[in-house]
Amino acid sequence: METSTIILDGKALSEKIREEIRQQVESYTQKGYRQPCLAVVLVGEDPASVVYVRNKRKACESVGIKSLLYHLPYNTNLSELLELIAELNAREEVDGILVQLPLPKHIPMEEVILAISPKKDVDGFHPENMGRLLGRLEGGFIPCTPLGIDLLLKHYQIDLKGKDVVIVGAGFIVGRPLSALMLWRDATVSVCHIHTKDIKKYTTQADILISATGVPHIIREDMVKYGAVVIDVGISKVGDKILGDVHFEEVKEKASAITPVPGGVGPMTVSALLLNTLQAYKKNVNKG
Ligand code: GUN
Numbered sequence: 001m002e003t004s005t006i007i008l009d010g011k012a013l014s015e016k017i018r019e020e021i022r023q024q025v026e027s028y029t030q031k032g033y034r035q036p037c038l039a040v041v042l043v044g045e046d047p048a049s050v051v052y053v054r055n056k057r058k059a060c061e062s063v064g065i066k067s068l069l070y071h072l073p074y075n076t077n078l079s080e081l082l083e084l085i086a087e088l089n090a091r092e093e094v095d096g097i098l099v100q101l102p103l104p105k106h107i108p109m110e111e112v113i114l115a116i117s118p119k120k121d122v123d124g125f126h127p128e129n130m131g132r133l134l135g136r137l138e139g140g141f142i143p144c145t146p147l148g149i150d151l152l153l154k155h156y157q158i159d160l161k162g163k164d165v166v167i168v169g170a171g172f173i174v175g176r177p178l179s180a181l182m183l184w185r186d187a188t189v190s191v192c193h194i195h196t197k198d199i200k201k202y203t204t205q206a207d208i209l210i211s212a213t214g215v216p217h218i219i220r221e222d223m224v225k226y227g228a229v230v231i232d233v234g235i236s237k238v239g240d241k242i243l244g245d246v247h248f249e250e251v252k253e254k255a256s257a258i259t260p261v262p263g264g265v266g267p268m269t270v271s272a273l274l275l276n277t278l279q280a281y282k283k284n285v286n287k288g
Pocket of ligand 1: 098099100101102123144145173
């Protein structure tokens, strides 16, 4: 048994990052610059999305970033959404645009993402930003959850070079961009997904195991190597409980370090969004 498992405190680190952002924003506004501004677009009433958007906007306010909410009805069509995005792209004072996912089924996500100006794409989902991530080109936006995980690992001085990183989940928002970022950090990366024949064969080899499936408690003690670092991206509501992908009580006995849910990756994702928005803002106000 690991006697001194480190709890990777995403909440504490995210608060430290937010304080630094707040000070940077203040130093700009004290010089007479306008506030940074994030436009948040929510289509429909998906309950989880409503909560996430509220949290993101609260976090913006707490650091002095203005947030504009565009809450559109579920039956909004693609051209109406594209029209709004075109307007937000054109508005000088809008630094970042975030379209909350998932979108209603009748709206093709790819077309919406392509329409967002890559310079305002603080989610990092536009192919230009995803391509920069694969190309190891600085200056693009890195998707928020992968960036938040990278910052958390850096803070706890968890080295990635040559390490076996296993990611469970190959989704567009986390698994795929995270695999590119971990490769950038010189890890040996395996990505497991729904068609993987034997997930345990991979997870038991992982120095760093990252689960992003949204399946509560999919990661059990027998799937984890002694001394592994375990990062839990899952947030599922089961009854009135919030459960991660990882069976925390079981796995913490074997892991050398582990993120809690809540209080691990979630707040880091929001802080990464604020960092990306600040990055967009700085480029915007410093240009010309
Ligand atoms: N839905 C779940 N995570 C995210 C995210 O990071 N960005 C957006 N836009 N939607 C999400």
